[in-house]
Amino acid sequence: MILCFSAQITYHIKIMATDLENKMETMIGAKALMKALEKEGVKEVFGLPGGANLPMYDEFARCDIRHILTRHEQSAAHMADGFGRVSRKPGVCFATSGPGATNILTGIATAQADSAPMVAVTGQVPVAMIGRDAFQESDIIGMANPVVKYAFQPRDAKEIPEVVRKGFFIAETGRPGPVLIDIPKDVQQNEAEMVFPDEFKIRGYHPWTDPDMVNIEKAITMLLSAEKPVILAGGGTIISSAFAELQALAELLMIPVVTTFKGKGAFPENHPLALGPIGMHGHAEANKIMTEADCVLAIGTRFSDRSVGTFEEFEKRLKIIHMDVDPAEIGKNQTTSVAVVGDVRASLRIMVKMLMQKAVKQTEENIWIKHVKETKTYWQENLKLHPGEMGAAKILRKLRELLPHQSIVTTEVGQHQMWASLFFDVIQPGTFFSSTGLGTMGWGFPAAIGAKVAKPDVAVVDIAGDGSFAMTENSLATAVLEDIPVIVFVLNNFTLGMVAQWQRTFYDRRMIGVDQGKYCPDYVKLAESYGAQGIRAESMDELDRAIKSALSSDVATVIDIPIDPEEDVLPFVAPGTSLGDMVLPS
Amino acid sequence: MWAILSLLVENKPGILFKVTHLFRSRNFNIDSISVGVTENPEYSRMTITTYGDEKQVEQIVKQLDKMIDTIEVKHLDEHKTVYRELSIFKIKLSNANDSMEINKLANAYGGKVHDVKKDSIMVELTATPDQIAAFEELAAPFGIIDVARTGVAALQRSGA
Numbered sequence: 217m218i219l220c221f222s223a224q225i226t227y228h229i230k231i232m233a234t235d236l237e238n239k240m241e242t243m244i245g246a247k248a249l250m251k252a253l254e255k256e257g258v259k260e261v262f263g264l265p266g267g268a269n270l271p272m273y274d275e276f277a278r279c280d281i282r283h284i285l286t287r288h289e290q291s292a293a294h295m296a297d298g299f300g301r302v303s304r305k306p307g308v309c310f311a312t313s314g315p316g317a318t319n320i321l322t323g324i325a326t327a328q329a330d331s332a333p334m335v336a337v338t339g340q341v342p343v344a345m346i347g348r349d350a351f352q353e354s355d356i357i358g359m360a361n362p363v364v365k366y367a368f369q370p371r372d373a374k375e376i377p378e379v380v381r382k383g384f385f386i387a388e389t390g391r392p393g394p395v396l397i398d399i400p401k402d403v404q405q406n407e408a409e410m411v412f413p414d415e416f417k418i419r420g421y422h423p424w425t426d427p428d429m430v431n432i433e434k435a436i437t438m439l440l441s442a443e444k445p446v447i448l449a450g451g452g453t454i455i456s457s458a459f460a461e462l463q464a465l466a467e468l469l470m471i472p473v474v475t476t477f478k479g480k481g482a483f484p485e486n487h488p489l490a491l492g493p494i495g496m497h498g499h500a501e502a503n504k505i506m507t508e509a510d511c512v513l514a515i516g517t518r519f520s521d522r523s524v525g526t527f528e529e530f531e532k533r534l535k536i537i538h539m540d541v542d543p544a545e546i547g548k549n550q551t552t553s554v555a556v557v558g559d560v561r562a563s564l565r566i567m568v569k570m571l572m573q574k575a576v577k578q579t580e581e582n583i584w585i586k587h588v589k590e591t592k593t594y595w596q597e598n599l600k601l602h603p604g605e606m607g608a609a610k611i612l613r614k615l616r617e618l619l620p621h622q623s624i625v626t627t628e629v630g631q632h633q634m635w636a637s638l639f640f641d642v643i644q645p646g647t648f649f650s651s652t653g654l655g656t657m658g659w660g661f662p663a664a665i666g667a668k669v670a671k672p673d674v675a676v677v678d679i680a681g682d683g684s685f686a687m688t689e690n691s692l693a694t695a696v697l698e699d700i701p702v703i704v705f706v707l708n709n710f711t712l713g714m715v716a717q718w719q720r721t722f723y724d725r726r727m728i729g730v731d732q733g734k735y736c737p738d739y740v741k742l743a744e745s746y747g748a749q750g751i752r753a754e755s756m757d758e759l760d761r762a763i764k765s766a767l768s769s770d771v772a773t774v775i776d777i778p779i780d781p782e783e784d785v786l787p788f789v790a791p792g793t794s795l796g797d798m799v800l801p802s
Numbered sequence: 803m804w805a806i807l808s809l810l811v812e813n814k815p816g817i818l819f820k821v822t823h824l825f826r827s828r829n830f831n832i833d834s835i836s837v838g839v840t841e842n843p844e845y846s847r848m849t850i851t852t853y854g855d856e857k858q859v860e861q862i863v864k865q866l867d868k869m870i871d872t873i874e875v876k877h878l879d880e881h882k883t884v885y886r887e888l889s890i891f892k893i894k895l896s897n898a899n900d901s902m903e904i905n906k907l908a909n910a911y912g913g914k915v916h917d918v919k920k921d922s923i924m925v926e927l928t929a930t931p932d933q934i935a936a937f938e939e940l941a942a943p944f945g946i947i948d949v950a951r952t953g954v955a956a957l958q959r960s961g962a
Contacts, residue, residue: 361820362827366870386870420812421870544864547857 240411245373246271246404249337250279252380255412258308260669262286262295266312268339268352271404273310284669284698287690289316291662293323294688297332297394298666301649302624304457306333306387306395307666313339314352317398318359322656324394325363329653330478331455333392335383342402343371356398365393371400374408378416385416390423391542392455423541424559427566431556435513435537436570438554442511442535444584445471448494450523451478451652452516452540452560459645461564462515463487468571470578471513472588474502476523478652479516481642489585491592492641495523496789497634500800501595503789505588507796511535516560519549520653521791529794539563600801602783605756608635608707611777614756615677615705616640618763623675624667626650628660628684631713632706634785636679658687664702665695675767677703682732683712685739692746695772703766704743704774709781710734717784743774752776804833805859806885806956809848809866810874813839817871821848824869830854830862834887834931834953845873849885849956851931878958885956889934890916891925894945904944911937922947 243251249272253261260282265273276283286292289311296307311320317338327334341350357367366386368379376399383395439445453462453475462482466473466489473483474491477498483490492499494506506512512534517523524530531550538545538552539560546555556563571577581589601609612635619625621643627633627650642648649667651659664678678685685706695702712730719727743750749769753759759777766773786801811817818837825832833851840847852862859877867875878885895901904923908915913927927937931954938946 357816358819361823418870420873542868544861544868546864548861548864551857 240409242407242409244271244405244407245370245376245399246275247278248373248376248408248410249380249399249404250275250281251410252377252412253281253308254279256380256384257305260284260299261308261310262292262299262666263310264289264292264312264316265310266316266339266352268313268341268401269310269316269337269399269404270339271401272337272339272399284694284700286662287693288688289319290323290658291688291691291694293320293334293336294326294656294659294662295666295669295691295694296334296336297323297327297330297659298626298649298663299670300327300333300392300666301330301663302667303670304333304388304455306335306384307670308335308337311336311338312352313341313356313401314354316352317354317356321356321360321363324360324396326651326654326656326659327394328363328365330651331392331451332394333387334394335380335387336394336396338396338398339404340369340398340400343400344402346400356396360396363394364396367396367398369398369400370403372408373403373406374410376403377410377412381413382416382418386418386421391452425543425557427558427562428556429566431554432563432566432570434554435539435556436567438511438535438537439469439471439513440576444508444510445469446505446509446512447471447473448476448506448512448514448517449473449479449482450476450515450517453479453482454516454646456516456541456559456561457646458515458561458564459483461561461568464568465564465571468568468577470581470585472505472585474498474506476517476520476652477637477650480637480650481645481648484643484645485641486643488589491588493637494795496525496791497637497785497787498523498789498795499595499638500599500787500798501592503787503795503798504591504595507533507794509534511537513537513539515539515564516541518545524550525789525794525797526792529796599787602780604780606754606777606779608632608779608783608785609639610756611707611759611779612636612639612679614759615679615763618760618767619677620675622647623677624649624664624671626660626664626667626676626678628678628680629655629657630681630684631709631717631783631785632679632681632684634714635707638785640679657684659684661685661688661702661704662691662694664704665691665700668700668702675703677705680704680706681713682706682708682710682739686732689742692743692748692772692774696747701770701772704772706739706774706776707779708739708776709779709783711781713781714785716781720782720784721788721790739774739776743772747771749773750776752778754778803853803855803859804880805852805854806878806880806883806954807850807852807863807866808876808878808956808958809850809872810840811846811848812871812873813844813846814871817846818848820869820871821850821866824865825852825862828862828865830858834951836953836955838955849954851954876958878956883956883958885930885954886928887931887934887954888926888928888952890950891927891938891941892947892949893923893925893941894947895919895921895923896945900944904941907937907940913937
């Protein structure tokens with residue numbers, strides 16, 4: 217076997233620039249940074265200043281970029297992440313050296329795990345101080361290496377314009393991801409003759425491949441000959457906005473669509489062919505159909521353990537067609553029958569076109585699709601829900617009822633997140649975002665703020681739990697002072713609920729380290745102390761009023777909804793088992 | 803299986819760190835690694851040998867190729883490749899005949915003898931890892947004091 221990937225590719229990127237602007241200009245590194253950001257179309261930067269990035273901060277006084285001050289660098293990174301996922305352009309965050317830089321690491325790792333475009337800019341100690349354990353020095357390039365798509369550390373001010381151009385290009389092309397630019401303080405301060413390049417070379421980066429016609433053809437043959445085909449749409453479907461193509465394919469061939477959790481909302485969840493997410497806390501009907509299928513078209517997914525359960529079980533039963541922009545995902549977790557490498561939207565478009573040329577259209581409901589619909593109806597009618605008035609399903613369905621479909625929803629991480637997966641239907645594709653890969657508690661609220669900055673005209677709601685919200689609740693200051701009115705929807709069980717559920721299930725109810733204390737803090741008062749609106753909703757009527765009030769409010773609102781701490785998220789596929797071993801509510 | 807990977811990478815600081823870090827973080831093992839600048843000073847050539855089944859090796863190659871600093875990544879077919887490793891052995895001399903015996907052994911493997919002292923001798927041997935292992939086995943009874951090995955350097959034969 218000889219695998220040979222050779223590429224010497226030069227990208228010719230034309231940026232909108234007049235000849236005049238192209239001429240060399242003498243300026244300091246920090247000014248060049250801001251100018252380069254402006255050229256990338258950056259309007260907002262999320263961040264927090266410190267000693268080593270003061271030269272950059274000083275430039276905010278002389279440019280049109282808005283600075284949005286956060287209370288913690290991790291939140292700045294999550295805001296940039298939320299902004300990036302919604303706008304599909306890299307969100308930008310700034311942090312200082314040392315602890316500022318280490319604080320954004322969790323945010324960078326979160327963006328990397330979920331392939332979100334981001335450019336993080338950190339200050340660094342002056343070049344001559346690097347390696348001497350200077351005050352607030354950290355080797356952030358070394359630390360960040362495994363969790364970034366790429367990292368730059370310009371050592372000369374004149375490198376900055378090209379580094380920024382390359383950084384944005386890398387962050388947003390191919391499989392998106394976070395890029396770190398670490399700039400020593402003297403490099404920010406030094407003057408240089410700056411050239412803002414139209415062209416640049418990245419020899420070892422080849423994010424685009426031509427559509428793989430041969431394998432697309434093979435995939436079509438395989439799909440058409442399958443008796444029980446399923447489409448599994450992953451996060452890549454959302455990243456590439458392949459919504460129309462996915463729907464066209466599913467409708468053309470009458471194939472049911474399940475998603476991964478990250479792919480939730482790649483396909484309208486009220487569509488007759490939609491079964492919702494599979495996985496550890498997938499929909500019963502989705503897991504059920506997945507275990508019965510004989511062929512899966514997997515689009516933009518890495519077959520995460522949380523989605524497919526045990527890998528061996530999954531691939532034993534199924535012919536897998538895998539479409540992904542990242543060739544390294546092919547065969548990483550699952551052995552595939554057919555691999556289609558390339559942008560999934562382009563590949564799906566070709567697939568649909570080929571099918572239309574062949575005049576293939578499934579109009580009759582076959583046995584499989586009838587069975588799929590019966591299964592769906594059965595579980596929608598028979599899944600046992602919490603009997604109380606304020607059960608998670610009822611609460612989230614109420615939110616869905618009142619929230620316009622174009623609203624953006626983020627989540628924190630925990631039980632509420634999985635309830636959102638189960639009970640909050642995403643109708644308009646690409647409006648639901650969550651920290652699905654790294655599972656970062658505290659992500660949802662700052663990400664919602666970033667999302668609202670990207671799309672100020674739609675309502676943005678963070679479906680939260682009390683444990684997760686506590687991690688970045690100080691972003692209320694940013695939401696209020698920067699006038700970014702998002703809604704935090706807290707399902708408050710006064711507990712680290714998911715951990716508690718595992719302790720109830722696997723550790724014989726020994727509840728260790730999960731009690732959050734009743735109203736500690738009181739989220740209504742906490743919200744009010746920041747100048748936000750705080751509303752407690754203890755009944756469906758109160759919830760109805762609270763949501764309506766939040767939607768019409770021009771300040772950020774926290775809705776605190778006390779729920780039963782004993783409510784479990786079900787169905788549940790225990791770790792290390794397969795989707796067929798789903799535990800149902802009894 | 804044993805695999806020889808040949809990487810053409812940007813000749814910039816920090817690339818070796820990134821490559822070795824990738825092996826660590828993806829749970830792959832490096833058997834040997836050698837690095838040197840190429841005829842074009844903008845590039846370095848890294849030769850890495852590793853063990854894994856075919857699927858693992860394919861995954862290593864893909865992950866390495868995904869790295870932005872790698873220009874080219876090849877899994878070399880060892881039958882179509884010239885690959886050698888430099889090793890230096892320091893061997894104990896206990897008996898009067900040892901020096902001569904070791905000289906003969908070194909000659910048989912195409913090695914060179916250096917630094918002959920009263921109680922030790924050094925042998926420089928450039929060979930394949932298998933040949934070096936065979937030499938080591940035969941030299942062991944004399945008592946090996948130290949060994950330094952460079953790791954494999956490899957280039958594919960023309961037309962292969």
